[in-house]
Amino acid sequence: MKRLFVLAMVAGCATPNIKRDAVGFSFTSDDRLSHYVKSFLADCRAYLSEKTCSPPIELRVIVNALPDNILGQCTVYESKLRTIELDDTVLNQYNERAVIYHELFHCVMNKPHHDGELDIMNAYEVDENTLYMYAHWPYYVGKVFLRE
């Protein structure tokens, strides 16, 4: 969940199927996670303008083996590139959606952590709280999109 800024040093990686729109937003994603990116962007457009939901970034969403206790990570590069890494232990687990949305809010919307109350951007998620958020998902998603 830690936000990490990495300067320069971009490893080469294959980028098939880039989706690009007029303002420069594009993304590639692991096939298992691309539906989350699409639903996140659709959710965004329900609350904010098309332009706000399409920042000029090149987003890559991948599955990786992250260090202990890190479930997901957003890396912002000096270039347009931003990467989201989801720990492979999260795949198909109850917290998959919460972790990928958390990282999408970091990487696409520049949202910081919001600890101290139940929130998708709370860096310390607890199992039953995540399930409670799922039961009220539109509320918790909208709360983050609409926060300054």
Ligand SMILES: [Zn+2]
């Ligand atoms: Zn985080």
